[in-house]
Structure formats: C-alpha cells, structure tokens
Amino acid sequence: MEADPFVTQKEIAGQLNLSYAGIRYHTDKLKAKGILQRSGGKKAGHWKVIR
Template sequence: MSSVDKAILAVIAQDVFITNIAISEKLTKSISTIERHIKMLKESHLLQRVGSKKTGHWKIIK
C-alpha cells in the first residue's frame, strides 16, 4: 500500500461522507490520482462505497 493510499484511508476515517474532490484538495493531489487510488483500494477490498455517490458514505474494510 502506497503513502497516497494510506493518506486517503486516513482522510476517509476522519469523514466517511467526504467526496473525491474534497480528498484531492486535502491531499493536494489531482482528482484523477485520487480516483485511481480509490479504484485500487476498492479492488483490494480495503474500501467500499455504501449507497449512492450523492448520499452514500465510505466504509473502510479491515
């Protein structure tokens, strides 16, 4: 797991309702970078989106 992955999980742990845009602003990374890392975290079964894009939340799976 990369340092960006760990940072994304840390930010999500603080606010499970955070958006990809807000994550990219907090970490000063591009949105495409955040989306790519989130996709890898989902494929690795470390992160899950519960509900819709608008009203859903993140769930960190350990």
C-alpha cells in the same frame, strides 16, 4: 475516510493537493483489494474502510 465517511473524492484531492484522477485511481485500487467500500449513491453515499 474513517474520520469523515461522507467526504468526496474532490474534497480529498483538495486536501492532499492531488488531482481528482489520482484520487480516483487510488480509491479504485483500494476497492479492488477489498480495503475500501462505497455504500450508497454519489451524493448521499459514504465510505467504509474494511480492515
């Protein structure tokens, strides 16, 4: 997500050979911990990794 902030959860699932639901579960956990943030909408948005 740092290398490509415009990557979608479906693309990540395909790259990691995981289900979309699994990727969504993990991104939701990271967002709850304040590590990951989504800015913008579903189509034109991007990810921010907060350290």
